Amino acid sequence: MSTRNTPNLNQPREQWGTRFGFMLAAAGSAVGLGNIWRFPFVVGEGGGAAFVLLYLGFVLLIGLPLIIGEISIGRKGRSNAMDSYKVIQPNSKWYLNGFIGVIVNFMILSFYSVISGWALYYFILALTGNLLANEKNYENAFGGFITDPIMPIVWQALLMSIVVLIVLRGVKKGIEKWNNILMPTLFVLLIILVFKSTSLENAQEGLQFFLQPDFSAINSGVILAALGQAFFSLSLATGMYVTYGSYKRNENSIVGNAGGIVFLDVFVAILAGLIIFPAVFHYGIDPGRGPDLVFITFPYIFTDMPFGTIFAVVFFFFVFVSALTSAISLLEVVVAFVKEKFNLSRKVAAPVTGIVITTVGAFTALSFGPLSHITLFDLTIFGLFDFIAAQVLIPFSGFLLCIFLGWVWKPHEVKLEVEKEGNKFPLFKLWSFLIRYVIPVVLLVIFLDSIGIL
Numbered sequence: 001m002s003t004r005n006t007p008n009l010n011q012p013r014e015q016w017g018t019r020f021g022f023m024l025a026a027a028g029s030a031v032g033l034g035n036i037w038r039f040p041f042v043v044g045e046g047g048g049a050a051f052v053l054l055y056l057g058f059v060l061l062i063g064l065p066l067i068i069g070e071i072s073i074g075r076k077g078r079s080n081a082m083d084s085y086k087v088i089q090p091n092s093k094w095y096l097n098g099f100i101g102v103i104v105n106f107m108i109l110s111f112y113s114v115i116s117g118w119a120l121y122y123f124i125l126a127l128t129g130n131l132l133a134n135e136k137n138y139e140n141a142f143g144g145f146i147t148d149p150i151m152p153i154v155w156q157a158l159l160m161s162i163v164v165l166i167v168l169r170g171v172k173k174g175i176e177k178w179n180n181i182l183m184p185t186l187f188v189l190l191i192i193l194v195f196k197s198t199s200l201e202n203a204q205e206g207l208q209f210f211l212q213p214d215f216s217a218i219n220s221g222v223i224l225a226a227l228g229q230a231f232f233s234l235s236l237a238t239g240m241y242v243t244y245g246s247y248k249r250n251e252n253s254i255v256g257n258a259g260g261i262v263f264l265d266v267f268v269a270i271l272a273g274l275i276i277f278p279a280v281f282h283y284g285i286d287p288g289r290g291p292d293l294v295f296i297t298f299p300y301i302f303t304d305m306p307f308g309t310i311f312a313v314v315f316f317f318f319v320f321v322s323a324l325t326s327a328i329s330l331l332e333v334v335v336a337f338v339k340e341k342f343n344l345s346r347k348v349a350a351p352v353t354g355i356v357i358t359t360v361g362a363f364t365a366l367s368f369g370p371l372s373h374i375t376l377f378d379l380t381i382f383g384l385f386d387f388i389a390a391q392v393l394i395p396f397s398g399f400l401l402c403i404f405l406g407w408v409w410k411p412h413e414v415k416l417e418v419e420k421e422g423n424k425f426p427l428f429k430l431w432s433f434l435i436r437y438v439i440p441v442v443l444l445v446i447f448l449d450s451i452g453i454l
């Protein structure tokens with residue numbers, strides 16, 4: 001291997017502290033607003049259970065194999081999202097695919113920090129007893145907040161400060177430690193809420209919408225949306241698994257961890273659905289009303305519930321925490337890149353990157369209010385960021401990832417990495433077939449469709 005092309009790693013590389021470190025952190029990235037805020041409203045818009053089935057199919061047939069491949073790239077390359085490709089294929093341009101990942105994380109965090117800021121604001125409102133009101137005019141309250149020219153940016157900046165402080169502390173003492181505390185808390189909270197919501201009057205109607213498929217609701221738009229949701233929710237094909245995998249120990253099973261991450265991500269999305277849809281139908285809210293679904297449905301539930309004030313605090317804490325662990329991973333991918341590329345310490349790279357992202361993100365925050373008139377292709381600034389990152393760059397990069405794994409680095413090399421230290425690669429033949437033939441074709445079709453060529 002030529003040394004000229006190998007990244008210069010002058011400090012010993014950080015590693016996760018325990019065997020659960022990687023899995024919880026990666027699951028912390030995957031489980032987020034995508035599960036709790038995005039999943040319910042895209043299910044609502046996509047017509048319910050049939051959408052959920054498609055999403056599950058994509059998670060298993062595309063998500064799981066790609067996660068295994070991405071982790072392997074990171075653990076082999078032991079470098080940031082871009083340089084890991086360079087270690088594996090020196091003297092080639094494949095590292096550019098890793099660079100796309102860095103850009104995607106940058107763009108997603110710009111607007112993800114805004115929505116996470118909304119969640120933080122709602123948590124503080126609940127905590128200070130200012131969220132619930134007997135008049136229940138929650139639509140107006142929320143609309144007033146997100147269109148305000150200042151408040152959303154203040155909360156976005158606050159949220160980003162917390163993220164920077166955690167990423168600054170590094171992999172073991174920052175990211176791992178916080179995920180170990182926050183992720184289990186999250187599961188306990190969710191389960192309590194499922195019991196509450198499914199015992200509401202009319203809960204069956206909501207459960208039916210969520211669990212009983214009506215296949216006539218499926219069309220090409222719904223298929224696209226289900227695939228997009230699977231990718232977004234798993235943090236797929238964006239270098240997160242490469243970056244987090246680069247801190248992973250060789251003893252731990254890649255396939256086992258990938259399976260665990262997928263299970264947790266789907267589990268939380270399903271629980272979120274089980275909480276939201278019974279409530280949506282109980283209160284006569286339109287399940288297809290869009291991105292504000294969660295912020296409006298929940299205050300309704302809590303107003304009418306015994307101990308509702310406490311549940312409101314708990315629930316919005318949960319939304320905030322799951323957003324936080326995802327935002328941490330989004331920032332870490334960019335920071336790992338900036339730090340190694342420009343030879344900076346974490347202490348410098350984290351705040352600098354954080355400030356740049358917050359500044360760019362502020363424009364997406366304003367596009368709900370004062371800048372809502374600025375549009376391109378009918379999309380606001382927020383919509384444009386989301387579209388370019390999630391609908392164009394991610395499927396494109398996922399396609400390149402398959403070609404890289406299946407035809408350039410090659411399946412047998414991936415197998416060697418996965419089977420290190422006596423670990424197993426079950427269903428390897430199937431994996432290889434999916435990665436080489438099935439997934440690239442599906443992604444190419446989707447990509448061409450989303451940029452309007454098909």
Ligand code: TRP
Pocket residue numbers: 029030031032033034035104105108231232233234235236238240326327329330
């Ligand atoms: N998966 C996270 C969620 O569901 C969001 C996220 C984190 C993400 N990293 C990502 C999305 C990278 C796309 C790409 O909320």
